[in-house]
Amino acid sequence: MIALLKRYPRLAATLPYVSLGEFPTPVQRLECLGKAIGVEQLYIKRDDISGRLYGGNKVRKLEFLLGDALSRNYKGVLTFGGVGSNHALATAIYARQLGLKCISVLVNQPNACSVRRNILLSHHYGAELHLVPTKLDSPLTMPLVRATKTARVLRQRLSDGHPPLVIPAGGSSPTGVIGFVNAALELEEQVKKGGIPEPDYIYVAAGTMGTAAGLTLGLRATGLKTRVVSIRVTGRDFVNAPAMLALLDRTNALLSAKDSGFPRYDFSAGDIGIRDEFYGRQYALYTPEGMAAVALIGEKEGIKLDGTYTGKALAAIIRDAPEQGLRGKVVLFWNTLNSRDFSDVLGGMDYRDLPRGFRRYFEEDVQPLDRRDEKTSCV
Numbered sequence: 167m168i169a170l171l172k173r174y175p176r177l178a179a180t181l182p183y184v185s186l187g188e189f190p191t192p193v194q195r196l197e198c199l200g201k202a203i204g205v206e207q208l209y210i211k212r213d214d215i216s217g218r219l220y221g222g223n224k225v226r227k228l229e230f231l232l233g234d235a236l237s238r239n240y241k242g243v244l245t246f247g248g249v250g251s252n253h254a255l256a257t258a259i260y261a262r263q264l265g266l267k268c269i270s271v272l273v274n275q276p277n278a279c280s281v282r283r284n285i286l287l288s289h290h291y292g293a294e295l296h297l298v299p300t301k302l303d304s305p306l307t308m309p310l311v312r313a314t315k316t317a318r319v320l321r322q323r324l325s326d327g328h329p330p331l332v333i334p335a336g337g338s339s340p341t342g343v344i345g346f347v348n349a350a351l352e353l354e355e356q357v358k359k360g361g362i363p364e365p366d367y368i369y370v371a372a373g374t375m376g377t378a379a380g381l382t383l384g385l386r387a388t389g390l391k392t393r394v395v396s397i398r399v400t401g402r403d404f405v406n407a408p409a410m411l412a413l414l415d416r417t418n419a420l421l422s423a424k425d426s427g428f429p430r431y432d433f434s435a436g437d438i439g440i441r442d443e444f445y446g447r448q449y450a451l452y453t454p455e456g457m458a459a460v461a462l463i464g465e466k467e468g469i470k471l472d473g474t475y476t477g478k479a480l481a482a483i484i485r486d487a488p489e490q491g492l493r494g495k496v497v498l499f500w501n502t503l504n505s506r507d508f509s510d511v512l513g514g515m516d517y518r519d520l521p522r523g524f525r526r527y528f529e530e531d532v533q534p535l536d537r538r539d540e541k542t543s544c545v
């Protein structure tokens with residue numbers, strides 16, 4: 167049983183949950199990388215292998231989100247994201263596993279190999295894909311507003327008469343965030359068992375803040391002193407302290423309502439460490455610093471990260487090591503990126519089978535910093 171439901175048994179009775187992933191995910195020391203950047207006690211949380219079908223941070227959220235959908239007898243879910251959204255793909259894969267239909271309303275983002283892969287895979291796993299036509303360089307906010315409108319239209323139009331459960335971008339509703347409250351309790355168990363010394367910091371990419379908010383709330387419910395450092399990778403409209411406080415409060419209220427034994431906490435701006443300086447110019451636009459981090463961990467540890475999320479988060483650790491004095495600290499890098507390889511599935515796919523609007527991602531070049539292995543094709 168997962169840590170949260172073990173510790174708060176009443177939640178097991180009141181909170182819909184469906185097991186999708188494999189927990190606990192391992193914690194491992196990154197000795198070579200740690201030495202190279204001057205953080206002797208550098209560790210990684212392997213949420214990249216959180217699920218057999220698909221890993222990454224969305225699995226923890228989906229266990230509660232899709233559990234909720236099932237318990238309320240929904241036949242399908244509708245969600246949002248950038249066109250290369252890992253969340254949309256994870257939702258497609260696990261919805262299908264549970265016999266739920268998945269509709270994804272997607273907005274444009276800078277092109278990358280990972281964007282191509284995710285579109286193809288979402289299609290392969292049976293998601294109904296809609297692209298909201300927006301200009302490439304427009305900020306993410308307006309497209310999402312438009313996507314929400316599209317969703318309303320779609321809800322009424324669904325042919326089978328069943329409206330889908332709407333899941334917000336990134337799965338970061340209070341229900342989804344609970345997955346990361348559990349993750350913090352899981353980490354506490356690993357600390358108690360000696361798998362990792364008590365971390366001083368967790369560094370994690372923040373896109374819709376569900377991961378960071380869940381960890382922050384969950385850590386408060388443990389005895390750990392660990393602080394969450396949230397590396398903003400989307401626009402300020404999506405990641406900011408007031409919005410994080412609101413999400414913390416709503417998630418806390420939900421848990422306390424489902425189990426009065428779950429304490430009600432007070433959070434203030436001081437509990438939230440959002441870092442803005444690794445974002446770059448745009449969501450999903452890679453930065454030189456982020457890509458240098460991706461290259462370094464690949465070289466030292468053989469671990470694959472990405473330019474949109476995890477590279478930017480690791481870049482923060484690398485820069486903070488000397489500047490913030492991380493040398494003597496225990497630093498945990500939370501790997502939020504799926505590492506399951508889909509080349510077997512992708513090999514047989516043709517982008518021309520996709521809805522028309524998506525094809526240009528395969529006909530136009532990827533962004534300049536998306537370096538490719540010369541020998542293998544992008545997809």
Ligand SMILES: *Cc1c(COP(=O)(O)O)cnc(C)c1O
Nearest residue numbers: 252336373374375376377475502
């Ligand atoms: C979605 C995602 C994030 C962001 O998580 P949030 O909970 O939305 O802040 C980080 N890393 C990866 C790889 C993701 O797919």
